[in-house]
Amino acid sequence: MRKTTPDRLLLGHGSGGRLTHELVTGTFLPALDNPILASLSDAAILPELPPGRPALTTDGFVVDPPIFAGGDLGYLSVCGTVNDLAVAGARPLWLTWALILEEGADGALISTCVEGTARAAAEAGIQIVAGDTKVVPRGKGDRIYAVTAGLGVVPPGRDTSDTRIQDGDVVIASGPLGDHGATIMASRHGLGTGDLKSCCAPLNGLIESVFEAGIDIHSMHDPTRGGVLTVCNEVAERSGRRIILTETAIPVRPQVRAVCEVLGLEILGLACEGRVLAWVPRDQAERALAAFRQHPDGRDAAIFARVEGTIGGEIPVVMETEVGSTRPLDMLSGSDLPRIC
Amino acid sequence: MSEAPELRNPRAIAALIREIRGVSETIGRKITLMEVCGTHTHAVAAAGLRQMLPPGVRLISGPGCPVCVTPVDYLDRALALAALDTTTVCTFGDLMRVPSSRSSLERAHAEGQPIEIVYSPRDALQVARDNPDRRVVFLAVGFETTAPTIAAALAEAEADKAENFLILPGNKVMPPPMRALVEDQELKVDGFLLPGHVSVLTGWECFRFLAEDYSVPGAVVGFAPADVMRGVANLLHQVEKGNAEIANLYSRVVSPHGNQVAAKIVERFFEPVATNWRGFGEIPGSGLGLRPEFAHRDASLIEVELPPPHEPVGCACGDVLRGVIDPPECALFGTACQPATPVGACMVSSEGTCAAWYRHERLTGTTT
Numbered sequence: 001m002r003k004t005t006p007d008r009l010l011l012g013h014g015s016g017g018r019l020t021h022e023l024v025t026g027t028f029l030p031a032l033d034n035p036i037l038a039s040l041s042d043a044a045i046l047p048e049l050p051p052g053r054p055a056l057t058t059d060g061f062v063v064d065p066p067i068f069a070g071g072d073l074g075y076l077s078v079c080g081t082v083n084d085l086a087v088a089g090a091r092p093l094w095l096t097w098a099l100i101l102e103e104g105a106d107g108a109l110i111s112t113c114v115e116g117t118a119r120a121a122a123e124a125g126i127q128i129v130a131g132d133t134k135v136v137p138r139g140k141g142d143r144i145y146a147v148t149a150g151l152g153v154v155p156p157g158r159d160t161s162d163t164r165i166q167d168g169d170v171v172i173a174s175g176p177l178g179d180h181g182a183t184i185m186a187s188r189h190g191l192g193t194g195d196l197k198s199c200c201a202p203l204n205g206l207i208e209s210v211f212e213a214g215i216d217i218h219s220m221h222d223p224t225r226g227g228v229l230t231v232c233n234e235v236a237e238r239s240g241r242r243i244i245l246t247e248t249a250i251p252v253r254p255q256v257r258a259v260c261e262v263l264g265l266e267i268l269g270l271a272c273e274g275r276v277l278a279w280v281p282r283d284q285a286e287r288a289l290a291a292f293r294q295h296p297d298g299r300d301a302a303i304f305a306r307v308e309g310t311i312g313g314e315i316p317v318v319m320e321t322e323v324g325s326t327r328p329l330d331m332l333s334g335s336d337l338p339r340i341c
Numbered sequence: 342m343s344e345a346p347e348l349r350n351p352r353a354i355a356a357l358i359r360e361i362r363g364v365s366e367t368i369g370r371k372i373t374l375m376e377v378c379g380t381h382t383h384a385v386a387a388a389g390l391r392q393m394l395p396p397g398v399r400l401i402s403g404p405g406c407p408v409c410v411t412p413v414d415y416l417d418r419a420l421a422l423a424a425l426d427t428t429t430v431c432t433f434g435d436l437m438r439v440p441s442s443r444s445s446l447e448r449a450h451a452e453g454q455p456i457e458i459v460y461s462p463r464d465a466l467q468v469a470r471d472n473p474d475r476r477v478v479f480l481a482v483g484f485e486t487t488a489p490t491i492a493a494a495l496a497e498a499e500a501d502k503a504e505n506f507l508i509l510p511g512n513k514v515m516p517p518p519m520r521a522l523v524e525d526q527e528l529k530v531d532g533f534l535l536p537g538h539v540s541v542l543t544g545w546e547c548f549r550f551l552a553e554d555y556s557v558p559g560a561v562v563g564f565a566p567a568d569v570m571r572g573v574a575n576l577l578h579q580v581e582k583g584n585a586e587i588a589n590l591y592s593r594v595v596s597p598h599g600n601q602v603a604a605k606i607v608e609r610f611f612e613p614v615a616t617n618w619r620g621f622g623e624i625p626g627s628g629l630g631l632r633p634e635f636a637h638r639d640a641s642l643i644e645v646e647l648p649p650p651h652e653p654v655g656c657a658c659g660d661v662l663r664g665v666i667d668p669p670e671c672a673l674f675g676t677a678c679q680p681a682t683p684v685g686a687c688m689v690s691s692e693g694t695c696a697a698w699y700r701h702e703r704l705t706g707t708t709t
Binding site: 189190263264266315321322323324325326327328330333 | 349351354355383386387388389390392393460566679680681691692699700701702703
């Protein structure tokens with residue numbers, strides 16, 4: 001298939017006519033090629049599912065800037081969808097991928113995002129089996145948005161719901177926290193990112209390897225929007241148990257700390273796009289940590305929190321600070337706005 | 342960028358706490374210390390320092406959060422400007438959620454008003470350059486720390502003849518409200534933790550009047566936990582000995598006279614004016630107004646219709662800002678007034694006293 005991408009997106013590229021056809025066959029198919037997609041039928045007819053419970057998720061991606069250090073909107077859209085399935089205990093299989101493009105969007109940007117999508121799909125071992133393209137008039141959108149759905153299967157016997165969380169469980173972070181959020185905020189505010197880059201990556205390989213090591217993961221979440229603050233507060237609420245973080249054990253890169261100091265942001269509120277938080281039984285803590293660290297995507301994993309007691313009238317999530325005090329950790333309210341000084 | 346690790350060392354902090362406990366016992370009465378810098382408010386709360394102090398030491402927050410002291414009529418004016426034809430308002434992010442008399446910038450933005458969040462005044466100038474057919478008004482708030490960058494943007498606009506770049510002057514300076522605080526009969530402050538960032542610009546000598554005219558000691562401190570605790574210990578020692586001087590404990594960046602280059606550019610554009618502080622009312626010489634020769638850049642001279650200023654009912658921000666009460670003593674704190682739905686300005690910025698208490702100190706607060 002010949003690969004051709006227009007210089008600029010025209011409204012006609014979303015018309016369903018000749019230009020749309022050229023965009024699909026010239027840009028999308030060469031990158032995302034697989035037999036199911038190539039049939040270009042109205043619906044993807046999938047093989048029978050492997051045994052287990054099907055898991056279905058959907059997500060929208062509107063990141064600004066759409067190309068950032070360590071990834072792009074396309075790459076992110078596949079990772080985000082795959083990771084939502086993987087942290088639910090599912091093995092991701094197929095994704096759908098719809099683009100909403102703004103009239104006048106740069107063809108090179110679209111190419112980069114399509115290539116990112118293909119790369120992430122290959123890394124995660126999934127297929128993009130259906131797609132759609134719409135073009136909205138200039139000013140009605142911001143260059144490129146993506147919407148996905150993802151289908152996977154939770155193998156028989158696997159359960160990672162929050163109700164399995166027990167008193168004494170430890171919480172493992174698969175790597176340094178906040179890299180993605182800090183990268184985006186730094187580039188949005190013109191700080192330059194230096195060697196800082198997004199952690200964006202598919203996590204299904206890492207997570208499968210930990211299951212294969214025989215670890216009984218009680219629950220898992222990927223701390224995307226709202227970061228660790230949101231995940232921990234939601235988990236505490238759903239499980240009815242308190243979560244206590246140890247500040248000195250939280251893995252954070254110095255560059256991320258610096259971005260947060262300059263912009264006045266809360267580190268634990270930053271989004272991660274290639275990290276998983278896993279609740280594991282205390283007696284498996286060391287083995288679980290070793291299993292994470294054995295995989296390239298988990299080599300900097302760390303135990304940073306524990307589950308202790310029920311909420312009752314207590315603050316659900318607290319942090320023992322490095323100076324020996326304790327403070328509550330609440331979700332962010334609204335967007336985390338940079339401080340004045 | 343990052344601080345020396347010894348400033349966050351738990352053992353060093355523990356030693357300072359022991360020292361503080363000892364002096365506090367020797368003094369034998371309750372001592373009230375005030376910090377007057379939003380970043381201190383945030384740092385104290387984020388490290389949970391208040392709960393580590395002995396009961397004989399009360400650490401309170403003063404009017405150090407620029408968002409919190411910005412009066413409601415300033416926001417009313419900003420909103421009225423955004424409603425004018427061909428006018429865009431640019432603002433620092435944390436003003437967005439501050440309630441005005443009838444709305445907020447965030448709400449007006451959602452309703453389609455041309456309001457843009459910028460990270461620096463220069464970004465606002467860029468908006469003006471990119472939109473030559475629009476008048477771009479930057480909401481100039483903050484203390485001595487933001488004034489130089491605002492002046493620099495004005496200088497650039499002057500040099501470039503970017504005639505469509507204006508500011509709504511709202512900058513404030515720190516020493517005058519501190520004089521008001523030490524003269525406040527209702528409030529007895531035994532010592533001040535002086536603002537580290539402001540002092541980098543102004544130098545520490547401008548705070549000498551506290552010691553010389555009012556016999557109240559002060560300590561200029563940085564923002565790491567050990568910085569703050571060293572300041573507390575220093576002030577307690579001064580109180581114990583009956584001393585009153587300004588100690589510069591942040592000498593790694595603060596000099597006696599500050600940054601003269603910054604002072605010069607601020608002076609070129611601004612002059613001291615009386616201005617309104619939420620909770621204090623008007624304080625002479627506490628604001629920075631544009632000099633008359635730059636009237637063409639002064640958006641406060643544009644005629645707009647303003648609603649009668651309306652402070653939220655039951656909000657005790659004023660008393661919080663003056664250190665008369667702690668946030669949990671306000672009836673709205675944590676109930677009607679929360680970071681997601683702030684009633685008063687102190688609940689908006691993470692530097693705001695109420696927001697910092699809500700986010701970091703409810704373990705020890707009375708509302709949990």
